[in-house]
Amino acid sequence: QVQLVESGGGLVQPGGSLRLSCAASGNIFNIYNMDWYRQAPGKQRELVASLTNSGSTNYADSVKGRFTISRDNAKNTVYLQMNSLKPEDTAVYYCNLDLESGENYFRRYRSTYWGQGTQVTVSS
DSSP states (O other), X not given: OOEEEEEOXXXXXXXXXXXXXXXXXXXXXXXXXXXXXXXXTTSOOEEEEEEOTTOOEEEOTTTTTTEEEEEEGGGTEEEEEEOSOOGGGXXXXXXXXXXXXXXXXXXXXXXXXXXXXXXXXXXX
């Protein structure tokens, strides 16, 4: 069974930095896309950053130049480095992984999984 565990959220002042982590565990054979989403109170969940297994990245316009998504394949972990944080970045951040898992290599299947969410609050 695949589990995603997020960490790294917290309270930070405007202009500060945080690094979120999302570690996947279980019988995982391949990870395709790794995404970070966020959802602020009263708003829809939005895609913040994406990273494919070929290394291509994509960012929401609101975070370009401030956030960086990266991955450690050996640890099945995706990171989101957030710099120059603004109050409008306040939200619950979720990772979403598109991956293959299963009982064994010949009984594997592809699906997407969500992390539990981690709160990021940017406030003075």
